Amino acid sequence: MTASTATRDIMIGIDAGTSVIKAVAFARDGRQIGDFAVANSYTTAPGGRVEQDMERTWSDTVAALRGLGAALPDLARRVATIAVTGQGDGTWLIDADGRPVAPALLWLDSRAAGFVESFRAGERNAAHYRRTGSGLNACQQGPQLAWLQAHDADMLARASTVFHCKDWLYFKLTAQRATDPSEATFSCGDFRKRGFDGEAARLIGIADSARLFPDVVDGVATTHGLTATAAAETGLPAGVPVSLGCVDVICNALGGGLYDPSPDVGCTIIGSTGMHMRLVTGADAVKLNAEATGYTMPFPVPGHYAQMQSTMAATLNIDWLLDVARGVLAMEGIVRSRTDLIRRLDERVLEARAGELLYHPFISDAGERGPFVSHEAAAQLIGLRTRHGYWDLMRAVMEGLAFAARDCYAAMGSQPAEIRLTGGAARSRALGTILGAALGSTIRVCRREEAGASGAAMIAAVATGLYPDMMSCAEDWVRPYLDVPQAPDAALAERYERMFPAYVEARLAARPIWKQLAAQRAGAGHV
Numbered sequence: 372m373t374a375s376t377a378t379r380d381i382m383i384g385i386d387a388g389t390s391v392i393k394a395v396a397f398a399r400d401g402r403q404i405g406d407f408a409v410a411n412s413y414t415t416a417p418g419g420r421v422e423q424d425m426e427r428t429w430s431d432t433v434a435a436l437r438g439l440g441a442a443l444p445d446l447a448r449r450v451a452t453i454a455v456t457g458q459g460d461g462t463w464l465i466d467a468d469g470r471p472v473a474p475a476l477l478w479l480d481s482r483a484a485g486f487v488e489s490f491r492a493g494e495r496n497a498a499h500y501r502r503t504g505s506g507l508n509a510c511q512q513g514p515q516l517a518w519l520q521a522h523d524a525d526m527l528a529r530a531s532t533v534f535h536c537k538d539w540l541y542f543k544l545t546a547q548r549a550t551d552p553s554e555a556t557f558s559c560g561d562f563r564k565r566g567f568d569g570e571a572a573r574l575i576g577i578a579d580s581a582r583l584f585p586d587v588v589d590g591v592a593t594t595h596g597l598t599a600t601a602a603a604e605t606g607l608p609a610g611v612p613v614s615l616g617c618v619d620v621i622c623n624a625l626g627g628g629l630y631d632p633s634p635d636v637g638c639t640i641i642g643s644t645g646m647h648m649r650l651v652t653g654a655d656a657v658k659l660n661a662e663a664t665g666y667t668m669p670f671p672v673p674g675h676y677a678q679m680q681s682t683m684a685a686t687l688n689i690d691w692l693l694d695v696a697r698g699v700l701a702m703e704g705i706v707r708s709r710t711d712l713i714r715r716l717d718e719r720v721l722e723a724r725a726g727e728l729l730y731h732p733f734i735s736d737a738g739e740r741g742p743f744v745s746h747e748a749a750a751q752l753i754g755l756r757t758r759h760g761y762w763d764l765m766r767a768v769m770e771g772l773a774f775a776a777r778d779c780y781a782a783m784g785s786q787p788a789e790i791r792l793t794g795g796a797a798r799s800r801a802l803g804t805i806l807g808a809a810l811g812s813t814i815r816v817c818r819r820e821e822a823g824a825s826g827a828a829m830i831a832a833v834a835t836g837l838y839p840d841m842m843s844c845a846e847d848w849v850r851p852y853l854d855v856p857q858a859p860d861a862a863l864a865e866r867y868e869r870m871f872p873a874y875v876e877a878r879l880a881a882r883p884i885w886k887q888l889a890a891q892r893a894g895a896g897h898v
Contacts, residue, residue, distance in 0.1 A: 379451035382831055383439065383607075384824030386619060387432060387457030387536050389413065389423075389477065389643075394435035395824035396443055399451070399837060401848035403820055407438030414474070419481035419509075419737075422474035425463060428536065429543045436605040447607055452835050453597065454590070454827035455544065456616035457537035459554060460510040462519070464530040464583070469542065472530045476515050481737050483514035484746040486521075490514075490575060491744065496663055499574040504562040504657055504667025504676075507575070508740045513558030516580045533583040541615045545595035549588040552669035553617040553677075559584065562676065563654040565669040590615040590830045591671045591841070614831035617671055620646045622826030624677060627793035627817040628849050630670070630841060637787030637812070639776055640822075641794040641802065645685035647741075647779040649678045649787060660782045664742050671830050672841050680742045680779030683735035686796050688750065688768050691734055696761065716765065720801040723766040726866045729753040730764075730771030731878050742782035745882065747889035753877055769802050773809035773867070774874040786810050789856065793817040808863035809871070819852040 381404070382397045389411065396405040409431045413423040440446045460478035465471055476482075487509045490496055500506060507514060512533065519527050534542065538550045552565040558575065561568035566587045572578050594612035602609035616622050620640065624630075629638035629650050640646040651657055653674055657667050666679040693709045700707050731751045733739045738746035752767060780786050790812045796802055797816050807814040819825055829844050838844035 378449055381443070381446060381449040382451055382828045383436070383453045384821065384826075384828035385432060385435070385453065385455040385457075385540065386622070386821065386823040386827065387411070387428065387455070387540055388619065389458045389479070392428070392431045392435050393821060393824055394432075394439040395821045395828075396439055396446065397825060397828050399832075401825065401851075403825070405439055405443045406821060407435050407442055409435045409438065413477055413479070419484060421477045421479035421481075423477050425471035425475050425539055428475075429540065432540055432543075433604050436607065440606050450607055450611055452594070452612045452614060452831040453544065453607070454614040454616050454831035455537050455540050456619045456622040456823055456827040457535070457540060459535065459618040459620060460512060460557065461535060462512050462515040463534040463536060463539045464526065465532050465534065465539070465542070466529055467531040469546075473526050475536070475539075478510040479737055480515065481509045481746055483518040484509040484738075486517050487514050487744070488746070491663070495574045499571060500659065500663040502561045502568055502571045502574075503556055503558060504659060505557050506662070506664035506666075506740070506744060507558060508744050509746060510737070510740065511558040513572070513575050513577060516577045516583075517575055520577060520580060527580060527583070530583055532585050533580070534585065535618070537616065537618070538585065541613065544597055544601045544613050546598050547588070547595045548585040549615055550585050551590055551615050551617050552587055553621050555584075555587045556669060557666065562657070562667045562669060588615050589671075590617070591833050594831070594834050612831070612835055614827070614834045616827035616830050618668070619823045620648070620679065620681070621668055621670065621677055622830070623793060623823040624648050624826070625671065625829055626819055626822035626824075626826035626849065628791035628815065628845075628853055629677065630672060630675075630845050630849075632842070633789065635788040636791060637780065637789070638791045638793065639806070641685045641772070641792065641796040643685065643687050643795075645682035645772065645775060645779075647680050647776050649780070649783050651676050651678060658784045660742070662743055662782070664740070664744055665779075665782060678783045680782055682732065682741050682775050682779065683737050683739050684732055685772055685794075688732040688734050688772065689765070689796070692765055692768055717799055717801040719762045720766045720769060721804065723762045725766070725863055726770070726870050727759065727763055728755065728767035729870070729874055729877055730767040731874070731881070732768065732771040732775050742779050745885060747885040749885050749888065751877075751881060769805050770809065770867070772802070773806045774871055776806060777809050777871060778875065780810065786812055789813045789815060791815050791817055791853065793819070793822045803857060804860060804863070807857060807859040809867045811859055811864050811868070813859065814857045816854040817849070817852055818854060819849070
């Protein structure tokens with residue numbers, strides 16, 4: 372090892388979320404030593420359109436890297452590798468010269484919902500699901516390409532390559548047109564082959580758009596150097612190896628502890644959305660469900676796959692109820708932030724009586740996608756009496772999130788014995804207690820601040836030979852950040868066991884009502 376390479380001891384993980392882009396610096400043993408975040412933004416428009424400016428997303432990423440460099444003045448001298456992950460799904464189109472064709476369609480975009488509903492009711496859906504292992508929904512690239520073929524063919528004609536968010540950033544960093552196995556298989560691929568699949572594309576009617584698919588690059592095995600142009604923009608040295616990470620949820624799961632010698636571990640990410648994952652050790656072990664929902668994604672370990680059910684809204688439900696309280700207080704001239712109200716939230720929620728109400732946490736405007744798909748799905752609260760107060764409602768919301776998690780795990784098989792919990796709400800004592808009891812599982816909270824960025828950096832650590840394999844990397848990067856196991860409360864688990872069938876029965880019964888309400892809103896001109 373030369374003196375110059377010996378000083379290169381910092382690994383940068385970029386995590387480009389929907390609303391925040393983070394650049395995080397890690398020491399070679401996984402310790403986080405610096406970070407910088409830049410607020411991202413997106414626009415909404417009638418018709419379910421949710422878009423993001425691609426050039427701004429890149430400039431925000433540059434700003435995050437520059438900010439990290441200012442926080443760590445010797446970053447350029449010490450950086451050993453860069454890894455990138457980001458928000459999943461969506462459609463990011465560039466032309467032959469590498470310029471954006473139009474704003475990106477985000478995963479929140481629902482304009483393809485009608486196409487998806489029609490397709491899922493048809494005879495090709497089952498065959499498509501068997502190939503992709505992922506249920507079709509409007510947030511995915513395949514249906515969005517189908518919608519563009521039907522409604523904006525000129526945009527596709529101008530395009531040369533279709534990316535996801537992290538792929539666009541990887542292109543700007545390395546000039547390579549590529550995606551990774553986890554995102555290649557969502558709606559246009561075969562999870563067994565860990566790549567795109569012509570028959571899957573044909574089944575959803577986008578065979579002509581298959582010309583747009585980039586190469587599939589495994590970031591664990593392959594890196595590309597930072598270009599001179601990107602080096603000048605970011606202030607980092609040209610030639611530094613850049614690794615294309617998996618989609619953010621896989622990187623979060625990797626950084627949060629899903630990859631473990633134990634065969635019965637799950638990972639739940641409680642952020643704006645909810646992600647619930649199991650790891651299987653072969654394509655034949657993948658369990659596909661009757662409703663054709665969820666995702667099957669190649670994991671960054673040979674032969675491994677992550678099965679996932681994803682709920683559209685998790686902490687968004689808690690934020691909504693906090694904002695209701697803030698609005699009432701504001702009417703009396705009292706200003707409180709969400710942070711102010713959260714300070715005693717755990718204490719108050721745990722004081723409230725368990726199982727008083729049923730809440731379905733389908734509050735997202737985009738409906739629901741796991742473990743069922745319905746763009747009309749809406750949140751609902753059942754069982755209210757005059758005795759119930761604000762903290763009873765908040766407890767019901769958390770119980771609803773926990774039942775939704777159980778609903779998702781049930782669609783993938785039996786409940787995992789242990790759940791690794793990460794995401795923005797992972798540190799909530801109340802939520803951890805309720806989730807463990809509802810699942811009947813031991814909970815281990817991951818205290819890693821930036822699990823997504825660390826998961827991406829772990830991929831780069833293996834790709835560049837710092838670790839011989841992912842398991843040895845996880846021993847240093849994950850295990851020290853897992854809290855002690857928290858066994859489920861037996862009495863609470865018994866109560867929730869009795870309640871869960873009612874939760875499922877109520878959501879099944881509500882489906883025609885959601886459709887009626889959606890039709891009435893559409894008739895009244897509401898978006």
